[in-house]
Amino acid sequence: MTAQAETLEFQSEARQLLQLVIHSIYSNKDTFLRELVSNASDALDKLRLEAFRDKDLPADTSDLHVALEVDSARRTLTVRDNGIGMTRDEVVGLIGTIAKSGTAEFLRKLKESKDAAGSQDLIGRFGIGFYSSFMVADKVTLVTRRAGESEGVRWESSGESTYTIEPVADAPQGTAVTLHLKPADEEEHLHDYTSRAKLTEIVKRYSDFITWPVRLAGEDGGEPETINSRKALWARPASEVGEDEYAEFYKHISHDWNDPLETIRLQAEGTFEYQALLFIPSRAPLDLFMRERKRGVQLYVKRVFVMDDCAELMPEYLRFVKGVVDAQDLSLNVSREILQRDRQIQLMRRRLVKKVLSTVKSMMTAKPDSYRTFWQEFGRAVKEGLLDDYENRDAILEIASFDSTHDPEKQTTLAQYVERMKEGQEHIYYMTGESRALIENSPHLEAFRDKGFEVLVLTDAVDEMWIDAVPGFGGKQFQSIAKGEVDLRTEDEKKEAEERQADFSDLLSWMTTTLADHVKEVRLSSRLTTSPACIVGDTHEVSPTLEKMYRAMGQELPQIKRILELNPGHPLVTRLREAFGEREDKAGLSETVELLYGMALLSEGGELADPARFTRLLTGHLERAL
Structure with missing residues (x-):
């Protein structure tokens, strides 16, 4: 180790995740190569884009490719690219640390998962494929230099608690990941990653569609051989693409280990041409409701990668949709600011959204099990579109x-x-x-349940x-059913209620005054059958749950007074009316009314302003009753 080399510890979450990956996660070890080739392809995309935007970038883009190099004697496999590369800080940030929100919750779920399939599902949704290298390697060495930088960096680890990192003066542009493969075992004939035939098989199965050449170094210094076809899946006729190819392409762009729930192809011709290949995942990503989440649609122009997570192509409520859109008539030098104003992008977005929603609608009848999975995983996100996508509001309601x-x-x-x-x-x-449970036990539901x-x-x-x-x-x-006037009564019941109203009018007025600090009105109810009272809001008032949400977010709201409704047929309410008419002194009744209001508040899951006072009043009434 040189004097400049440092030994650092993995972040605790990264260390735990490494151990889970190495010892319990993957049932198919071959997928490590898919992940490394996919990372290399991303690095090449980023370099080409960076070089296009910065004409003065000192980087060689003349022969961008991925190379696989094998040393059978030393049992090493190297996956090399001449792409964008990484700085020291990027290496530490991307490999030594997992800075994602929800990491702790993810690890808890991962440990609780009962089987390898469940664990693989979770880790696929978290997206950390580089760590899969340690399934097949005792040690991993990474050498990288970011394009435009003069110095590179070497990172090395055996997958335990630490890694070493040091500067490298002569590192080539890009990234090389060298796997020091584990000793051969009885399954070597299945997992011989020094075998050219095995590597070719894996690349063709998982990475055949990658647009960059994946070259396998020749034996004994022979010419390298390109082992992938490099045909963009979205540009091939649908009849020539199998479901397994779509599934592998989805896994490549999403870093998910599960097959997609649905594949969507779209081709627009005419004055503005573009092709789209979109996927609905079978599981929601763990960051679906996190602020730093990314949307999944990539933008290409004439099969040249232009932008990852292109937000302008897919609305926020469909952020889980993955895929690529390849436009023929956009500039390669397009920016997010230009995209926000571009009429063609807006037209593409409108059609893509309608296609996704219509696909889900067709799933409801053609693939009901898939639809139920979709709604269980993504329904909460889709319903966000009802707030801001007025054009597609009816379509969203139809699939909800x-x-x-x-x-x-x-x-x-x-x-x-x-x-x-x-x-x-x-x-x-x-x-x-x-x-x-809270809703089903609510007094508001009584009349609706009673009348069907x-x-x-x-x-x-x-x-x-x-x-x-x-x-x-x-x-x-x-x-x-908890706001405004809800009347399910027959004409005869309404006439009977009108007669009762006169009997209760004085009591209602007195209770409204007595409870003036808590409610705006006390009235008779048509929605209660067994409970003595309930609390309702005016038609356009904020609900109690929404009020809690606003206050939890730090938003100050004025006091919202609601309405107390009484069940005129309940024995407690009729006895209260009788006592009101009999007694000159209403002080004792004031406490009863306060208890009645508190009971109604608790029955809907509300919070008492003064629980201690409520308890004292209730205790006193119980003592007198005994």
Whole structure:
């Protein structure tokens, strides 16, 4: 080791992940080569793009390629590229540290996974393919020099707790990863990575479509042989591409270990030509709801890579879609600022979005199991589109599924809900809340359950946002069962309620005054059958769950007073009315009313302003009752 070499420790999360990869993750060791070749291809893409944008970049781009070099005697395999390369800080940041949000949660799930397939699924969703090298190697040496830099760096590790890193004066441009292969074992005939035939087989299976040449060094100094076909999958006729080829291409661009759930091809011809090959993953990436997430669509121009995670081609709510879009008429020197204003990009985006949504809609009938998987994994993200994609709002509503009171085991679409609606029913009823259990036990649901009206059960945080922004579906408006006036009564029941109103009017006025610090009004309810009281909001008020969300984000809101509704048929309420008429002194009744309000608040999952006072009042009432 030279005086300039340093020994550093892997970040603790990286160390844990390395051990999991080495000892328990992959069932197919061959995939390490796919990951290294894919990384090399990315590095070549980045160099060509960088050289195009910076004409003065001192970099050789005359023969960009990936090279595989084997030394059977020393049992080494080197994957070399002459791409963009890395600086020392980039090496430490990309390999020695895992700086992703959610790493701790990911490791917890990985350790809890009961089988190798489950572990492989998780690690594929996290995307750290370089570590797979240690499945087949006792030691890995990486030598790299970033294009335009004068000095390179050597990184080396045996996959334990530390690695060494040191400067290299004469490193060539790009990156070379040398695997010091583990000793041969009884499975050597299956995993002989010094075999030219084995390496050729792996490259053709996993990396045949990579546009850069993958060259296998000749034996005894012979001429290198290009072992991949280099044919862009999206440019080949669909009839010539097999599902396994699509699956491997998806894994190449996404660094996912699972096959895609659905493959989408699109070809536009005419005044503006482009081709698209898109994929819907079978599992949501772990960073789907993290701020630093990237969208997955890559932009090419005439088969030349231009931009990764091109946000202008896919809206935020479809950020999980992976793939490539290859345009014929854009400039190679396109920037994100230009893309934001480009009319052709906007037209492409509109058509791509419609194609993705129509594909999901077709899955609902043609592949119902795949659709259910899709909605389970990505439904929460898709519903974000209801807030800002007005053009496709109806299409999103058509592919959405929701829990409902109709069948606790199966979700329903809005079309199915409307088809089941009772004769004369004008609204699609729903209730939002933190959990299904909380909603199903809510007093608000009593009359709807009693009269057989179906109610949508909305528990995702995004449901609180979009449901107030979307007017309805299929000519039917959405109606919260916890807001505004909801009246399911027959004409006879309405007449009976009018007669009761006169009996309760004085009590209601007095309670409204007594509870003025907590509620804006006390009124009789038409939505209760067994509970004595419930709390409801005005039609356009923020729901309690949404209010909690705003306050948790640090947003100050004015006090929101809601409405206390009483069940006039409940014995507690009728006895309260009788006592109100009998007693001159209302002080004791004030405490009862306060308890009634607190009970209603707790029954919907609310929080008491003064739990200690509520407990004292309840204790006193229980003592007197005994």
